[in-house]
Amino acid sequence: MGSVQEPLLGETLLQAAMRLETADFNEVPVIDLGGLTSSDINDRLAVAREIRDACIRVGFFYIKGHGVPQEVIDRAFDVSKKFFALPDQDKMEVYVTKNESFKGYEDIHYGAVDPQTKGDFKEAFNFGYEPAADAQTPASEPWPLYDGLKGPNVWPRSFLEEWKRDVFAYYSEVLNLGRRMMRVFALVLDLPEGYFDAILTRPGAIMRLLRYPASRLDPDHPGIGAHRDYECFTILCQDDTNGLQVQTKKGNWIEVTPIPGTFVVNIGDFLSRWTNEVFRSTLHRVYNVSGRERYSFPLFIGPNYTTQIEAIHTCVNDENPAKFQPFIAGEVSGVHVCFYRSR
Ligand SMILES: O=C(O)CCC(=O)C(=O)O
Numbered sequence: 605m606g607s608v609q610e611p612l613l614g615e616t617l618l619q620a621a622m623r624l625e626t627a628d629f630n631e632v633p634v635i636d637l638g639g640l641t642s643s644d645i646n647d648r649l650a651v652a653r654e655i656r657d658a659c660i661r662v663g664f665f666y667i668k669g670h671g672v673p674q675e676v677i678d679r680a681f682d683v684s685k686k687f688f689a690l691p692d693q694d695k696m697e698v699y700v701t702k703n704e705s706f707k708g709y710e711d712i713h714y715g716a717v718d719p720q721t722k723g724d725f726k727e728a729f730n731f732g733y734e735p736a737a738d739a740q741t742p743a744s745e746p747w748p749l750y751d752g753l754k755g756p757n758v759w760p761r762s763f764l765e766e767w768k769r770d771v772f773a774y775y776s777e778v779l780n781l782g783r784r785m786m787r788v789f790a791l792v793l794d795l796p797e798g799y800f801d802a803i804l805t806r807p808g809a810i811m812r813l814l815r816y817p818a819s820r821l822d823p824d825h826p827g828i829g830a831h832r833d834y835e836c837f838t839i840l841c842q843d844d845t846n847g848l849q850v851q852t853k854k855g856n857w858i859e860v861t862p863i864p865g866t867f868v869v870n871i872g873d874f875l876s877r878w879t880n881e882v883f884r885s886t887l888h889r890v891y892n893v894s895g896r897e898r899y900s901f902p903l904f905i906g907p908n909y910t911t912q913i914e915a916i917h918t919c920v921n922d923e924n925p926a927k928f929q930p931f932i933a934g935e936v937s938g939v940h941v942c943f944y945r946s947r
């Protein structure tokens with residue numbers, strides 16, 4: 605007979621979810637990841653406890669003590685600014701509709717994430733995982749590109765070498781941060797820390813460079829309309845310009861004011877479904893009414909595209925049966941539905 609093991613965090617995930625069922629938020633918590641480098645599991649569990657609360661109650665949190673060097677972040681901003689400052693004709697050479705996998709440049713008229721608005725007011729540049737931008741996974745590891753998402757990245761011809769050096773350095777660092785975060789999510793889910801390691805070897809991780817021009821408040825033209833993110837979670841780097849807002853359970857919008865030295869993490873639909881909706885995938889949007897342009901980069905951390913996602917056993921019981929059919933990550937993310945779910 606096996607003995608019943610104590611939950612890692614003192615109560616099961618479903619008990620925590622029940623305790624926090626009606627809890628709302630009026631600010632986004634700041635969580636220090638410093639404890640994750642400790643060899644003492646209790647330090648790592650202390651971080652996991654804070655993250656569990658944030659994932660159930662808010663779906664958003666800032667992280668500090670994340671270990672990504674500031675100069676890597678600064679260089680990524682520099683190269684992004686250089687790209688968006690190129691003449692239109694150069695940017696249009698890598699326009700998203702010129703390939704089938706949604707890579708490259710979106711101009712200011714490209715579209716509306718929220719169809720209830722008349723169009724987002726931003727420029728973007730999209731690219732996906734490629735082994736050259738991943739310092740961790742050995743080159744020998746296979747890369748089974750999922751059929752629906754086949755297609756190489758496209759890159760601007762100008763300053764290509766500098767671009768690849770600086771953008772890949774950022775991507776590689778933040779992807780590894782994502783892998784470390786997934787180890788904490790495993791603890792939160794009462795699972796072994798390495799539970800997700802094998803599905804993050806060649807992950808479906810899309811990154812976007814975003815530029816929001818300064819604009820006046822116009823509900824029909826947000827920077828990006830209200831949406832939830834697909835994938836597991838997003839690691840967002842924002843410059844020092846306000847604009848990002850999240851919706852509370854009561855329906856109020858609150859600002860996610862930039863805090864120097866932090867990233868913003870938000871839960872996406874995949875992790876929400878993996879946890880049978882114990883983790884919140886929270887509605888958010890951007891209005892840049894700061895009077896100046898705003899730059900940001902989301903990196904959407906998703907699993908290898910061949911991964912099947914279904915409610916994890918620690919997130920279901922007789923009272924909480926699985927709410928979704930299992931699905932394959934690569935069939936949902938990427939080209940077909942883009943990265944967003946509106947409303
Ligand atoms: O630019 C931001 O701050 C947020 C962008 C965002 O929500 C997204 O691209 O999914």
Ligand SMILES: [Fe+2]
Nearest residue numbers: 831832833888
């Ligand atoms: Fe988003």
